[in-house]
Amino acid sequence: MSTVAGTFRIARREGAARAWYAFSRNSTSVAGLIIVVVVVLWTAFAPWLTPFPRHARAFTDIEHANQPPGLPYLFGTDTIGRDIFTRVIFGYRFSLLLGLVVLSLAVPVGVALGLAAGYFRGWPETVIMRVTDVFLSIPPLALALAIMAVLEPNLQNAMLAVSVMWWPWYTRLVYSLVSSLRQEAYVQAAEVVGASPAHILLRELLPNCLPAILTKMTLDMAFVILIGSSLSYLGLGVQPPDPDLGTMVADGAKYMPDLWWISVFPGLGILLIVLGFNLFGDGLRDVFGVEV
Amino acid sequence: MNTGDPLLRIRDLHVEFTGFRGTTHVLNGVNLEVRRGEKVGLVGETGCGKSLTVKAVLGLLRGPNVRVRGEIWFGGRNLLADPAHELRELRGRRITMIFQDPMASLNPVFTVGDQLLEVIRRGPGRDGARRLSAGAAEEKALAILHEVALPDPERIMRTYPVQLSGGMRQRVLIAMALVNHPDLIIADEPGTALDVTIQEQILRLMRSLVEAKGISVLLITHNLGVVRETTDRVYVMYAGSIAEEGRTADFFRGPKHPYTQGLLASVPKLTGEGVPRGIDGMIPDYGAPPPGCRFAPRCAFAQPRCQSPPPWVNVGEGHHVACVLYDAEPAARSS
Amino acid sequence: MGYSSYLIRRVLLSVLVLLGLSILIFTIARVIPGDPARIALGPLASRGQIDALRQEMYLDRPIHVQYAYYLSGLLRGDFGESLYTHRPVTDDLRDLFPATLELVLYSGLIMVLLGVPLGVLAAYYRDTWVDNAVRLFSLGGVVTPAFVWAILLMLLFAHALAVLPVAGQFSASMTPPPQVTGLVTIDSLLDFNLGAYVDFLRHLILPAVSLALAGIAQAARLTRASMVDVAGRPYIEAARAFGFAEYRIALKYMLKPSMIPTMTILGLDFAALLGNAFLVEAVFNWPGIARYGVEVILRKDLNAIVAVVMIIGLFFVVINFLIDIAVGYLDPRIRLAHAEA
Numbered sequence: 001m002s003t004v005a006g007t008f009r010i011a012r013r014e015g016a017a018r019a020w021y022a023f024s025r026n027s028t029s030v031a032g033l034i035i036v037v038v039v040v041l042w043t044a045f046a047p048w049l050t051p052f053p054r055h056a057r058a059f060t061d062i063e064h065a066n067q068p069p070g071l072p073y074l075f076g077t078d079t080i081g082r083d084i085f086t087r088v089i090f091g092y093r094f095s096l097l098l099g100l101v102v103l104s105l106a107v108p109v110g111v112a113l114g115l116a117a118g119y120f121r122g123w124p125e126t127v128i129m130r131v132t133d134v135f136l137s138i139p140p141l142a143l144a145l146a147i148m149a150v151l152e153p154n155l156q157n158a159m160l161a162v163s164v165m166w167w168p169w170y171t172r173l174v175y176s177l178v179s180s181l182r183q184e185a186y187v188q189a190a191e192v193v194g195a196s197p198a199h200i201l202l203r204e205l206l207p208n209c210l211p212a213i214l215t216k217m218t219l220d221m222a223f224v225i226l227i228g229s230s231l232s233y234l235g236l237g238v239q240p241p242d243p244d245l246g247t248m249v250a251d252g253a254k255y256m257p258d259l260w261w262i263s264v265f266p267g268l269g270i271l272l273i274v275l276g277f278n279l280f281g282d283g284l285r286d287v288f289g290v291e292v
Numbered sequence: 293m294n295t296g297d298p299l300l301r302i303r304d305l306h307v308e309f310t311g312f313r314g315t316t317h318v319l320n321g322v323n324l325e326v327r328r329g330e331k332v333g334l335v336g337e338t339g340c341g342k343s344l345t346v347k348a349v350l351g352l353l354r355g356p357n358v359r360v361r362g363e364i365w366f367g368g369r370n371l372l373a374d375p376a377h378e379l380r381e382l383r384g385r386r387i388t389m390i391f392q393d394p395m396a397s398l399n400p401v402f403t404v405g406d407q408l409l410e411v412i413r414r415g416p417g418r419d420g421a422r423r424l425s426a427g428a429a430e431e432k433a434l435a436i437l438h439e440v441a442l443p444d445p446e447r448i449m450r451t452y453p454v455q456l457s458g459g460m461r462q463r464v465l466i467a468m469a470l471v472n473h474p475d476l477i478i479a480d481e482p483g484t485a486l487d488v489t490i491q492e493q494i495l496r497l498m499r500s501l502v503e504a505k506g507i508s509v510l511l512i513t514h515n516l517g518v519v520r521e522t523t524d525r526v527y528v529m530y531a532g533s534i535a536e537e538g539r540t541a542d543f544f545r546g547p548k549h550p551y552t553q554g555l556l557a558s559v560p561k562l563t564g565e566g567v568p569r570g571i572d573g574m575i576p577d578y579g580a581p582p583p584g585c586r587f588a589p590r591c592a593f594a595q596p597r598c599q600s601p602p603p604w605v606n607v608g609e610g611h612h613v614a615c616v617l618y619d620a621e622p623a624a625r626s627s
Numbered sequence: 628m629g630y631s632s633y634l635i636r637r638v639l640l641s642v643l644v645l646l647g648l649s650i651l652i653f654t655i656a657r658v659i660p661g662d663p664a665r666i667a668l669g670p671l672a673s674r675g676q677i678d679a680l681r682q683e684m685y686l687d688r689p690i691h692v693q694y695a696y697y698l699s700g701l702l703r704g705d706f707g708e709s710l711y712t713h714r715p716v717t718d719d720l721r722d723l724f725p726a727t728l729e730l731v732l733y734s735g736l737i738m739v740l741l742g743v744p745l746g747v748l749a750a751y752y753r754d755t756w757v758d759n760a761v762r763l764f765s766l767g768g769v770v771t772p773a774f775v776w777a778i779l780l781m782l783l784f785a786h787a788l789a790v791l792p793v794a795g796q797f798s799a800s801m802t803p804p805p806q807v808t809g810l811v812t813i814d815s816l817l818d819f820n821l822g823a824y825v826d827f828l829r830h831l832i833l834p835a836v837s838l839a840l841a842g843i844a845q846a847a848r849l850t851r852a853s854m855v856d857v858a859g860r861p862y863i864e865a866a867r868a869f870g871f872a873e874y875r876i877a878l879k880y881m882l883k884p885s886m887i888p889t890m891t892i893l894g895l896d897f898a899a900l901l902g903n904a905f906l907v908e909a910v911f912n913w914p915g916i917a918r919y920g921v922e923v924i925l926r927k928d929l930n931a932i933v934a935v936v937m938i939i940g941l942f943f944v945v946i947n948f949l950i951d952i953a954v955g956y957l958d959p960r961i962r963l964a965h966a967e968a
Contacts, residue, residue, distance in 0.1 A: 137644050138651070139943035141902035142936045146655050149924045149932045226772050230906055233774050234921050249774060253910055256778065257786040264782070267775035274770040350868055383870030391868075396861035401884050401958060411869050452959045468869065 022287045029283020035276030043092035055082040056090035058241045069261050076261035087243035088269045094244045098228040099221040105163040110170025115201050118178025135168040148236050158237040177209045211288035219281035222274045229270050245270045299508050300326040305362035316578040320532040331509040333519040336529035339575050342512045351379035384414050388469040390479040394461035398453035405449030408433050415472045436471040459490040478510045528552050531586035538611035548613040550591045637951045641944045648940040656929050707930035716934045725809030727904050727915030733835045735897045738842035746850025751877050768844020773903040777837035777910040792830050794912035801826045834911045842896045853885035887958045894950030898943045
């Protein structure tokens with residue numbers, strides 16, 4: 001725990017090149033990056049890169065229902081004739097969207113609070129960290145259920161619920177980073193020269209927290225997608241007919257084992273994207289030398 | 293002083309590491325001897341390879357990236373030629389070590405007694421002696437704790453390292469090193485992590501115990517004062533090889549190697565003769581070390597001959613220098 | 628001495644967290660837009676019925692009075708009646724929770740008994756094929772959601788290989804033992820009913836393993852990382868210098884310090900098993916609290932939701948407390964720090 005501040009460097013331009021070199025030597029990290037990039041691009045251009053884009057919305061074709069994997073339905077079709085492969089690719093959209101939204105809500109809030117608590121000390125620190133501790137000690141499941149109980153089960157509310165669960169981790173991370181960093185010479189130099197707190201926070205401390213924050217965000221994408229798919233699986237997230245990977249697994253579970261492809265392929269899809277972000281994040285963690 | 297067959301003899305020890313920057317050639321032909329009953333000092337600045345030499349002796353330098361060449365003779369065997377489990381037999385029994393940082397060297401989640409007993413249980417060797425009973429081991433533990441002047445040994449056995457002061461921890465480490473009556477103790481900068489006054493006490497304790505039991509000591513340090521007080525003979529190490537060796541008294545009276553002279557001149561004197569000079573430059577890059585004498589780049593007396601490996605010149609009784617300055621001149625240059 | 632004050636402190640903290648959770652749930656429940664009584668009775672209820680229910684639910688009283696009734700109910704274990712099953716919620720819980728609890732307990736056991744040794748092996752045989760195999764497995768375990776594991780394992784073992792039963796707790800022909808504790812393994816042993824015991828275990832394996840896999844993977848990873856970190860510490864090098872045998876160093880002097888950071892996270896993982904149990908129960912038709920939990924949320928059945936959330940909270944708090952005890956026991960520095968404080 002005590003080596004947090006001492007083990008990573010500021011990413012300057014040569015630093016970035018060196019970081020890429022170190023990263024690229026690890027084949028699993030590169031594999032993770034490739035998976036993420038491929039999935040993101042494919043799902044972004046899904047309407048043009050999938051065989052049956054119309055199957056992603058409400059669509060029925062009973063004639064071709066329950067087809068096992070083969071051609072032209074690579075992953076088979078479901079009980080009302082929709083192509084599973086297409087729906088998986090479109091399903092990634094919801095997973096990625098969930099991750100992006102949750103992180104763009106949780107991270108700025110969490111980081112800002114962490115910076116404030118770590119730098120200003122005194123009662124802002126006490127208040128912020130006590131609140132953070134309370135949030136962190138509430139079982140995440142209980143919190144999510146409680147929130148979902150209040151709101152309608154749909155994607156937006158799921159995103160909200162998960163964001164509320166998520167920000168404390170960033171506060172805690174940034175707080176501990178800033179607590180060690182503020183002792184560093186360049187911070188004290190800036191203070192002596194009379195730099196404003198805003199300058200110190202934004203130009204001195206934050207850039208040094210970035211490697212850890214970015215690494216955690218990448219790993220968190222994996223985690224958020226996992227949780228999101230679990231919520232959808234339970235029926236508390238994305239609602240049909242939208243193609244979310246979790247809901248697809250849940251729908252297909254009733255038809256096991258005969259129509260196994262309806263559940264298995266979306267499930268493997270979840271595995272793939274979570275794996276990608278995980279490997280990518282691990283690679284970043286090794287390169288930046290942070291403890292996240 | 294005892295002469296006779298040396299207890300420990302390191303001959304031409306080379307240690308190389310392969311990393312992704314290439315090979316670093318750290319130890320460059322170390323030659324060192326410790327005779328029975330002797331207290332030998334090994335002096336050098338941080339990074340000169342002292343700890344590495346020690347690890348090589350203990351057989352702790354194993355791994356895919358390490359290459360060790362040379363010979364280390366102990367008890368009639370070349371340790372470098374022995375398989376790992378043979379060396380393990382020696383460790384903790386015939387060769388023991390006293391570590392620099394007592395807090396870091398004791399396992400924080402086990403009691404002192406636990407760790408001490410573990411060392412004691414290794415005491416009886418494979419040479420037929422039976423294992424100690426729990427009672428006998430406990431007695432031995434209490435006895436040795438008493439010898440290192442720790443008050444209330446029974447209570448100490450039950451405490452955790454974090455509950456003891458630095459000086460007490462160091463005494464525990466000394467106890468662990470002595471309890472199995474080793475032939476050789478290697479002391480790696482003992483007491484440097486402690487207050488100067490405590491360090492004094494510790495060193496005095498060590499000396500009395502060692503002399504009483506006739507144990508040989510190899511004392512690693514960068515503190516010349518300690519060397520002067522405690523040792524019979526000294527080796528000075530620079531950048532992976534020995535620069536000078538001699539009897540302590542001769543050595544301090546007339547150091548020969550330019551590096552040694554620089555070292556002794558760097559020590560501030562209480563008589564207040566002005567600010568000490570220090571030595572310009574830095575230790576070499578072991579990845580691309582200078583050919584020949586590794587001190588040459590910093591030496592005021594460097595010559596073209598210094599580009600080749602320096603000769604090992606006898607400049608007095610038991611006094612040798614690795615420097616061309618003393619070669620091809622008549623030894624009539626007396627001091 | 629220091630240890631007991633440490634424990635007392637942890638107990639107080641746990642109580643605080645539970646209290647905080649109850650307030651949180653209470654607040655959230657009151658935040659629901661609309662009138663809870665109306666929602667409960669549906670759109671066709673008359674004004675009179677709604678008013679009557681409001682009075683029954685103390686909705687016409689000031690908020691702190693409502694909380695007082697609520698809290699006293701909680702402490703008595705009275706959660707009111709469920710709008711979903713029309714029975715006292717406590718009865719619902721008593722019927723359903725033990726099954727989930729049993730599943731979680733066995734998963735946790737598997738998690739630790741398999742995960743930690745795997746991690747130790749991977750650290751000991753570092754950088755060999757053993758290490759790589761464990762790391763590959765860990766990776767797979769961590770990235771796959773529990774329900775996907777459940778489905779894959781079911782397809783493989785229950786259908787393709789047909790060595791294990793597909794779903795449920797018992798085979799159709801087996802009579803369950805009489806309920807004493809609600810935990811079938813204990814009840815069947817108390818009943819000397821070995822047949823039921825074995826049958827139940829056969830049904831338990833797939834769900835428990837699916838549930839445990841992510842935890843096993845995490846435990847292996849953490850243990851390995853901890854062990855590797857400890858292996859580099861000076862006191863381990865010192866242990867080698869004293870000539871201790873390598874295996875003894877690994878199993879005694881490295882394992883204990885490694886477990887300290889690992890335990891805390893393992894505790895969190897164990898607690899998280901309860902959440903993941905929700906996912907696995909559906910696949911295996913395990914008669915636990917998952918389906919009930921989801922249904923009451925969808926129906927906004929306040930009483931039941933409160934009960935479910937509180938029981939989850941209670942579980943977490945108990946687990947955390949047990950972990951604190953364990954860590955305090957393992958790491959003398961923690962106990963001693965509190966003794967001096």
